[in-house]
């Protein structure tokens with residue numbers, strides 16, 4: 482298997498037909514399709530403007546549904562896949578053979594996050610049924626979500642994963658109270674909060690907001706997530722929103738309601754919060770599908786790259802940490818792009834031991850180790866650097882590395898290998914580099 486990122490794919494061309502089937506019968510004027518850039522472009526621009534402005538003013542606003550269907554949905558589905566990629570790649574979330582996988586999507590809108598999860602599962606080769614409950618306070622959005630489900634079935638035909646949707650109009654604050662489809666179907670294998678925390682309590686002061694959202698997330702964990710289930714939170718990649726998510730992570734972990742599965746490989750407090758200008762976000766090389774590019778262009782928006790931040794919590798203690806790497810291996814997530822300058826490449830990493838570090842590989846040290854070339858690493862990769870003496874499996878407890886550094890080394894007993902990263906952050910010329918498939922262990 483390739484990187485877990487291989488499970489993250491733009492919506493295929495047939496999806497344009499799906500969304501057109503949903504748009505065509507919508508109210509007002511002649512039938513609309515995704516190709517109608519002249520009519521949709523301004524609505525997509527309005528969507529983006531309204532969202533940013535409402536955010537700045539601390540209020541929520543009703544966004545144009547046509548633009549959400551034609552543009553936000555194809556933009557956001559891969560974010561759902563990306564946030565779940567390690568759960569799926571590691572086998573920590575599977576479609577059970579004897580029953581449907583149960584999903585609860587809170588603040589679901591059109592259901593993009595659920596579709597993302599389903600597509601990541603399908604891309605991993607899974608087959609079976611997913612039963613999803615989509616909850617939102619916007620009845621119109623949920624109606625469109627159901628229409629997307631019907632059109633997908635009609636246009637795409639039989640899929641390896643049969644997604645069955647139920648919807649419920651409800652406010653998030655009321656999710657854990659009263660009898661409803663949500664409680665009736667609990668507990669869930671996967672619960673999703675996709676880009677909705679940003680919309681809750683935008684006017685509250687940061688401390689109060691943190692307090693309330695930590696209580697909400699804890700309540701969702703307690704009441705809806707199965708004992709071996711996961712909660713997936715997705716937020717925009719903006720600095721302030723992402724740092725809020727980091728603080729929320731620290732708060733929820735401190736309360737003991739869950740452990741962290743991704744992106745963090747450790748449970749220590751988030752080291753990003755110590756540096757005001759830092760935030761741990763994703764920017765995957767997954768572009769918008771080509772058929773949405775004219776819309777993005779017309780609205781002055783970017784179509785390259787997939788940016789978001791995410792947090793995956795679990796209740797069963799499973800993590801991606803390999804543990805016990807010792808002196809001979811350092812395992813980390815790459816939390817920046819590669820920074821190239823004369824004679825070196827630098828990278829910010831968040832290590833399994835909870836340290837954030839800036840490391841550098843000198844150009845003259847290139848090619849000395851085995852495995853993946855250091856210059857191929859990307860933001861978001863989970864990486865093990867090991868010294869020459871380290872033998873496979875790297876780090877001792879890892880699952881199959883996606884790209885494996887070959888076992889063994891030619892070091893002799895009297896030839897102690899250098900640590901893969903020295904105390905000043907320099908990567909050893911002989912360091913082996915492996916990009917890991919998430920290990921997921923208890």
Ligand SMILES: C[S@@+](CC[C@H](N)C(=O)[O-])C[C@H]1O[C@@H](n2cnc3c(N)ncnc32)[C@H](O)[C@@H]1O
Nearest residue numbers: 557588589590593617618619652653675676680
């Ligand atoms: C930005 S959209 C995200 C939709 C979807 N989760 C996604 O990521 O593509 C936010 C959604 O959350 C819903 N929402 C916001 N606050 C909510 C609340 N308190 N209760 C229920 N839904 C809410 C909105 O109606 C909207 O559909």
